[in-house]
Amino acid sequence: MVKDKLSNILKDGLFQDGDWIESKDQDPEGKIRLIQLADIGDGFFINKSARFMNKETANKLRCTFLEKGDILVARMPDPLGRCCIFPLEGTEKFVTAVDVCIIRPTKDVCTPYLAYMINSPFNRSEIDRQSTGTTRRRITKKRLGSLEIPLLPxxxxxxxxxxxxxxxxxxxxxxxxxxxxxxxxxxxxxxxxxDPVINQMNWNTLNLKKLTTKIGSGATPRGGKEAYEKEGMSLIRSLNIHDNKFKLKDLALINEDQAAKLKNVTIKKDDVLINITGASVARCAIVPDEILPARVNQHVSILRSKKNILNPVFLLHLIISPNSKVKFIGVGSSNAATRESITKEQLETFEIIVPxxxxxxxxxxxxxxxxxxxxxxxxxxxxxxxxxxxxxxxxxxxxxxx
Known part of the structure; x- marks a missing residue:
C-alpha cells in the first residue's frame, strides 16, 4: 500500500500553526474566541475555553480564522499529537493558539479519515519518537508533516x-x-x-477526626521515581486517584525496606483515599482490594472511617458530591500560595453530615x-x-x- 507524508498530502490545502496570541492581545469583551490546547480532545472537541479577542487585534496579528471541519492537532501533551475535528459554526469567529496545528485538506481527502490516521497508534508512537523537550514535550509542525498517511481513493x-x-x-x-x-x-x-453542605435534612454533623481512626499521608522514597521497583508493594500516588475510580496505570511499586519506612501509612481494606495537593486536590476513591498491601505518598491521605458510625461508601460519595467537592477544593485553595493543598488539620476539622x-x-x-x-x-x-x-x-x- 502506498503512503505519503502528511505535508505532501496537504500541499494544496492548509497546514500551519495557530497564532502567537499573548495575554495583552486578549479582550474579555471581544467576539473572537481563542481555541486553546485544553479544547483539543483525543478524537473529540472538548469546548471548554473562554478566552476572547477583538476583530481589530485579530486582523492586526493576521490571525488564521478556523472553519468548521478543520483538523486541530495539539503539539503539546497530553497526549501529545492528539487531534480532533473542529465542530463549531461561524465565519471569522474563532482562532487558535500557536501550539495547535491547523489542517484543512482539499476535497480529495476525507477529513474524518485523515483525523483517524493522525490519531492511529502508529502515528501516535511516531509523534512521541519525534518529540523534543524535557519538561514539556512538543512536536514541531515540520515533524508532524513527516507522518505517513495511507493513500487511498x-x-x-x-x-x-x-x-x-x-x-x-x-x-x-x-x-x-x-x-x-x-x-x-x-x-x-x-x-x-x-445536599451535604446545605444540610436541609438537619442531620447531626461531626468533624472527620471524630469519625475516623486514621487520617494521614506518606512520602516518596528517597530517589523519587528512580527508586521505584519493577516488583513489590503498591505505592499509591495522586495520579491513581480519580473520583470513585482507581487507575492502575503507572501504579508505583516499592521494596520491603521502602515499605517499612512508610508503615505508618499502611492501607487497609475499604480505606477512602483523597488527593491533598495540586490540581487534583479532593479527588477521592476507595482503595481496591487487588492492590493491597499498599502505602500512599505525601500527595494522598488515608481516611479510615469508624464503620460503626461512618460507612466508607457513604463518605466517598459525600466527598465527591458537587457542593462538598467545591467546599473541599475551597479549603485546598485557601492554602495556595503556589499550589493547592489540604493539611491534615484541615481534614480533621472538616465537618460532615452523619445520618x-x-x-x-x-x-x-x-x-x-x-x-x-x-x-x-x-x-x-x-x-x-x-x-x-x-x-x-x-x-x-x-x-x-x-
Whole structure:
C-alpha cells in the first residue's frame, strides 16, 4: 500500500500553526474566541475555553480564522499529537493558539479519515519518537508533516471513516452508560441525604477526626521515581486517584525496606483515599482490594472511617458530591500560595453530615448494585475499545476495506 507524508498530502490545502496570541492581545469583551490546547480532545472537541479577542487585534496579528471541519492537532501533551475535528459554526469567529496545528485538506481527502490516521497508534508512537523537550514535550509542525498517511481513493477513505465512526459510536454509547450510572448514584445520595453542605435534612454533623481512626499521608522514597521497583508493594500516588475510580496505570511499586519506612501509612481494606495537593486536590476513591498491601505518598491521605458510625461508601460519595467537592477544593485553595493543598488539620476539622448508620448502609447496598452494573459496562467498554483499535490498525495497514 502506498503512503505519503502528511505535508505532501496537504500541499494544496492548509497546514500551519495557530497564532502567537499573548495575554495583552486578549479582550474579555471581544467576539473572537481563542481555541486553546485544553479544547483539543483525543478524537473529540472538548469546548471548554473562554478566552476572547477583538476583530481589530485579530486582523492586526493576521490571525488564521478556523472553519468548521478543520483538523486541530495539539503539539503539546497530553497526549501529545492528539487531534480532533473542529465542530463549531461561524465565519471569522474563532482562532487558535500557536501550539495547535491547523489542517484543512482539499476535497480529495476525507477529513474524518485523515483525523483517524493522525490519531492511529502508529502515528501516535511516531509523534512521541519525534518529540523534543524535557519538561514539556512538543512536536514541531515540520515533524508532524513527516507522518505517513495511507493513500487511498476518496471513496475508500469515506468507507473507512464510516466504519470507524460506527465503532466509535458503540464505544461512546458505553462510556455514556457509565456516566449515567454515576449520575444515578449521585441522585440516590441526594434523595436519601439531601445536599451535604446545605444540610436541609438537619442531620447531626461531626468533624472527620471524630469519625475516623486514621487520617494521614506518606512520602516518596528517597530517589523519587528512580527508586521505584519493577516488583513489590503498591505505592499509591495522586495520579491513581480519580473520583470513585482507581487507575492502575503507572501504579508505583516499592521494596520491603521502602515499605517499612512508610508503615505508618499502611492501607487497609475499604480505606477512602483523597488527593491533598495540586490540581487534583479532593479527588477521592476507595482503595481496591487487588492492590493491597499498599502505602500512599505525601500527595494522598488515608481516611479510615469508624464503620460503626461512618460507612466508607457513604463518605466517598459525600466527598465527591458537587457542593462538598467545591467546599473541599475551597479549603485546598485557601492554602495556595503556589499550589493547592489540604493539611491534615484541615481534614480533621472538616465537618460532615452523619445520618444514622443503618441509612448509610442502605445507601451502600444500593451503590453496590450500581457498581456491579458498572463492572459489566466496563467490560463492554473494553471490548468496544479493542474493536475500535483493531479496526483502526487494519485501516492504517490498508486491510479494512479492499
Amino acid at each position: 476518496l471513496k475508500t477513505q469515506q468507507n473507512i471513516a464510516q466504519i470507524l465512526d460506527d465503532a466509535a459510536a458503540l464505544r461512546d454509547k458505553t462510556k455514556q452508560l457509565l456516566t449515567e450510572y454515576d449520575l444515578l448514584a449521585q441522585s440516590i445520595f441526594l434523595e436519601m441525604f439531601g 444514622q448508620i443503618a441509612l448509610q448502609n442502605q445507601f451502600a447496598e444500593k451503590i453496590a448494585l450500581i457498581e456491579r452494573q458498572k463492572e459489566l459496562a466496563q467490560q463492554e467498554l473494553k471490548e468496544s475499545e479493542n474493536l475500535f483499535n483493531c479496526l483502526l490498525q487494519k485501516a492504517f495497514k490498508g486491510e479494512l476495506v479492499q
